[in-house]
Amino acid sequence: MKKVLTGNFAAAYAAVAARVQVISAYPITPQTTIVEILSELVARGELAADFIKVESEHSALAACIGAQAAGARTFTATSAQGLALMHELIHWTGRARLPIVLANVNRAMAPGWSIWADATDAISERDTGWMQIYCEDNQEVFDSILMAYRIGERAEILLPTLVNLDAFFLSHTSQVVDLYDAERIDAFLPPYRPAVKLDVADPRSFGALTSPDYYYEFSYKIQKAHEAARQVIAETGKEFGSVFGRSYGLTEAYRCEDAEYVLVTYGTIAGTAKVAADRLREKGFRAGVLKIRYFRPFPAEDVVRILGRAAAAGVVDRAISYGQAGPFYTETRSVLPGAGPALTGFIAGLGGRDVSVADLESMFLQLRDGKHSPIVWIGVKP
Amino acid sequence: MNAAELQKKTPFRLTLPEEEILSPGHLACQGCGAAMAMRYALKALGRNTILSIPACCWAVIDGPFPYSAAGVPVFHCAFETAASTAAGITHALSRLGLDEITTVAWAGDGGTFDIGLQALSGAAERNDNMIYVVYDNEAYMNTGIQRSSATPHGAWTTTTPTLQFKKGPKKNIMEIMVAHSIPYAATANIAYPEDLVKKLQKARSLRGMRFLHVYAPCPTGWKHAPGVTVKIARMATECNVFPIYEVEEGVYSINRRNPNPKPVAEYLKMQGRFHHLREEDVQFIQSRVDRDWQRLIKLEQAFGKAAGT
Known part of the structure; x- marks a missing residue:
């Protein structure tokens, strides 16, 4: 069944x-409409x-x-x-190894008060043992939440997942979302039956x-679970595709096969970057986009393999780690070999500022022009 | 010697459930009131119980991984989340059809009066189905005797040194909980185990938020010998420092009266934490104890069973 839904409604329907x-x-x-619609659906008995x-x-x-430890499948949602x-x-x-799923509407941190898109909120939760997904559209929000339960509840994983959707660009923007049918979803995601509980x-x-x-060993096991999750994520994404027709990986490479210049990015900026790549390709500029879906576990292999073929690459961050650079930039830099492609870090769209197709085209062109720097500010006002 | 053999040797009337659920190998200090409280509570509640325990003495008393003395499932939760974690547990049990299990949030005074008060208020306002027990030793004992808002006026703690002892009254947690219109709120004291057990059994038979404020002396923090814990606890009630009463659906009942209450000075002098007090400090504390007792009597007159119709 297909419906026209905002990202928030897609998240709520995924919980259902x-x-x-x-x-x-x-x-x-x-985030409010997520809790509003879930209240309504619970009150109407559409969700037990x-x-x-x-x-x-x-x-x-x-x-x-408490609820997850007692053996129930749980859901929550928040922001910033x-x-x-x-x-x-x-x-x-994370340390209790409870596979809770949290839909986080990426919003900028105060002060000043901002309700607009910025991933710094979720990046601040990097080292907590949670898996983190960044979604490009509302279908991906719906699909990612279903997969997050399936992956997180696996006995060898047992990790919680933060499913991120950009404030307003997804949370309040309506798109067509395929909700599939309950039978196939139930077959894909059986009831939660933890081996150990209260x-x-x-x-x-x-x-x-x-x-x-x-x-020390508890920490070691959390890291091992993250390492094991990479393959489980890839397999589950493929299986999801065979059941529902949409496949997912840790990353999505868009027109990267022969790309000379690749922009690495996440969330809704990935969609805009794809349009920029298409336009530049019409002019013979071989552009590609590497969308990072999973920030944790970090898709090191995909990044090395795909960027290894490029002449130069850039990372577009709608977040910043003050005193260093964009967080996805530093992660990308950390996995590339020393001889890897020249890498530029772009800071764009903080606090919900629009990142346009023209902005992304200019970033691609800067890669070609070869002034590579860890931080390039896009559209900063004097 | 088991109870049957003991009974043959020295006939007595067993007033508490015989089964010991709490194991003896726990890590409480000698003479710990909190350990006695748990022992009696588990006797009252039985094995069909799940505990949510935040940071507090009991986070240590139960034993380090992989040991556990409680004999029932224990979920160690964050300091301020005894009530909110228990809310999750009780809703999950209900959803899974396991309503017969009693969910108990078991927290110290710091985790209840201070850092956990918001979560407790939330759970009380929602009337989440749990028994919340605060074992009150009147300071942050697990971290080394720092004052909490349950520390009484006049007490020494490591953050209220004798030159600047705790000023101001202990927060009245019972009245805060009664103000939430919960089904049941009661005080109890480890010196009166039959009363404590009876109240927990009554609490278990009810639904919604049930609150127990349990007086539990701490020899380490109160500076008294481990052997006089019960004596001091009893004295607290006998001099009206800690009255024993309950409030069921808003109806007050004082469960224990002292026709001739002992002077507070007797209670204070049993504990090193009050040794610095001067005569006028003791008189001031006596006046506040008398005032609070009169207030409780008036509450019972106004909202007790006799006032009913």
Whole structure:
């Protein structure tokens, strides 16, 4: 079944399709319509779930943690300040190995108050053990949430996933979304049956005081789960394609086979970059786009393989790590061999500023012109 | 010797459930009131119980990974999330058809009166189905005896040194919880285990947010010998420092009255944390205890069973 849906509605319908059992969330612009529609769908009985209407994002994630530990599939959604307030529990979820899925509407951090797109909120949660997906369109939001449960709940993975969608560019923009049918989705995503949970018949303690004799190995296992997730993500993305007709990987390479110049980017900017690449190719300029879907685990192999064929590459970040550079730039730089292509870091669109096709064309041309620098500001006003 | 053999040797009336769920190998200090509270609570609640325990003494008492003394499932949660984590657990159990399991949030006074108050208020306002127990040892004991908003006026702690001891009253957590119109709120004291067990059993038979404020002395932080924990706890009630009462659907009942309450000075002098107090400080504390007791009596007169119709 196809519907015209905003990104927020796509996220909410994905939670319904995943048959989540407990939802706990707190409203924050521009995430609010996710909690509104889920409240409505739960009230109408279209989703058999408990919706805990908590008094803060901190409690929202705490409640999801408790519910997931007790054996329920859970869902929450937030944005920016709300994600930052959750931060302590974002770590808690990752270390507790609870495969919670969180839809995060990427929004700039205050001050000044901004409700517009910027990925710095999610980047700040980089080192928490969560997998992170950045979506280009609303179909990808819907599909990614379904896959996030399937992948995260695998016994050898057991990791939570942050599914990111850009504020307004996706959250409030309507697109056609295929919701498939419940039968195929249920077959793809069976009910959540964790091997270990809070169980009075098998009493255990979870998260107890952990000495250096054990903590180190717990961290090692989280890293190993992320490493194992790369293949599971690739396989699940392929399987998703065979069932529903849309395949996904850790990345998406667009016209990269023969590309001399490649822009690496994520989120909605990827769609705009594809249009820029198409236009430049009409003029004989061999442009390609490498869209990063998964920031964690980082798709190192894809990046090395695809950028290795290019003469020069650039990374477009709608985020910044102050005192260094764009976060996707530094990650990309870190995996490329020393002899790898010249790499430029572009900072664009912070706080929701528009990144146009013309902007992206100019970035491609700068790659050709060969002034490579870790930070190039796009459209900064004097 | 088991209870049956003991009964034969010295006849007695067993007033508490016999089964010991809490294992003896826990990590509590000698004479710990919080350990007694858990022992009695588990006797009352039984094995069909799941605990949500935030940072507090009990995060350590239960034992380090991979050990656990509680005998029931324990989820160690973040400091300020005893109630919100328990909310998730209880909703999941309900959704999974496991309603017969009792979800218990078990937190110290810091995690309840201070950092966890928002989450507790949220869970109380939603009337989430749990028993919330605060075992109150009147300071951050696990981190080394720092003052909390449950620390009483006059007390020494490591952050309220004797030259600048804690000023101002202990926060009235019971009235805060009663103001949320929850089904059940009660105080209890480890010196009165039958009352504590009875209240937890009553709480278990109800649904929604049920709150228990349990008085639990701390020899380490209160500076008293481990052997007098129960004596001090009893004295707290006998001098009206810690009245034993309950509020069921807004109806107040004082469960224990002292026709001739002992002077507060007797309670204070049993604990090193009050040794610096001068006569006028003690008189001031006595006046506040008397005032608070009179206030409680008036609440019972106005909103007790007798006032009913």
